[in-house]
Amino acid sequence: MSDSGDGLSPTIYGGGGGADFSDRLPAGARICEVYIRHGDYVDGLRLSWVTADGTRVDGPYHGGQGGMDHSFTLAPGELIDVVRGAGGEYIDSLAFETSLGHSYGPYGGGGGKPFEEIFKSERSPFAHTLVTRPLRGICGRSGNLLDSLGFLVDLDFTEG
Numbered sequence: 001m002s003d004s005g006d007g008l009s010p011t012i013y014g015g016g017g018g019a020d021f022s023d024r025l026p027a028g029a030r031i032c033e034v035y036i037r038h039g040d041y042v043d044g045l046r047l048s049w050v051t052a053d054g055t056r057v058d059g060p061y062h063g064g065q066g067g068m069d070h071s072f073t074l075a076p077g078e079l080i081d082v083v084r085g086a087g088g089e090y091i092d093s094l095a096f097e098t099s100l101g102h103s104y105g106p107y108g109g110g111g112g113k114p115f116e117e118i119f120k121s122e123r124s125p126f127a128h129t130l131v132t133r134p135l136r137g138i139c140g141r142s143g144n145l146l147d148s149l150g151f152l153v154d155l156d157f158t159e160g
Helices: none
Strands: 019-024 030-039 042-050 056-058 067-074 080-087 091-098 104-108 113-118 130-133 134-144 145-151 156-159
Touching: 019 145, 030 091, 030 104, 042 091, 042 130, 042 145, 067 104, 080 104, 080 145, 091 145
Parallel strands: none
Antiparallel strands: 019 134, 030 042, 030 067, 042 056, 080 091, 080 113, 091 104, 130 156, 134 145
16 A cells, blocks of 8 residues: 555554555646446545646546446635544445635435545644645545545645
8 A cells, every 4th residue: 555655654444445546646646527337335436636737637437337426516716624424344435625605515325434635724732733634635445336445645834
C-alpha cells in the first residue's frame, strides 16, 4: 500500500481482499467529481479531478459493477471536508460533507464498524499554526466490491 506522500501512512478501513490500488492527484489538481456504485455494500468508487491547466481526468474505477450508481460534482473551490463510513470485510457505507455545506450519502448498507476522516483546516492547540490536511487521493483494495479504503492527504503547517 502506498503512503500519503508526506511520510504518513493512511489508515485503511475494511478488509484484505481484492487487489491494491492507489490514486494520488497530481500537484495543483482538485477533485471535481465522485462516482460511487452501491447496494448492501459500496461496490466501487472513482474520483475525477481537474488538473492545474483545467483538464478533467477520470481516475480509474475500483470495484465491481453491482448496485446503483450515483455521482456528485464539486463546484470550483469546493473541497471534501469529511468522509464518514463503515467497514468490516468490505466497505459497507460512505457519506461525504463538503466545504460548502453539501452532504452526499450515505451510500451502501448499514453494517460494519464506523469511521470518520476529517480533512478541513484547524488551528493547532499547541501553537499559532494552521494545519491543513487536504484530501489528495484514495488507496485501498478492490475486487467485486470495494474491499478497503484509505485517504491520501498532504500536511501543510502555516504560521498564523
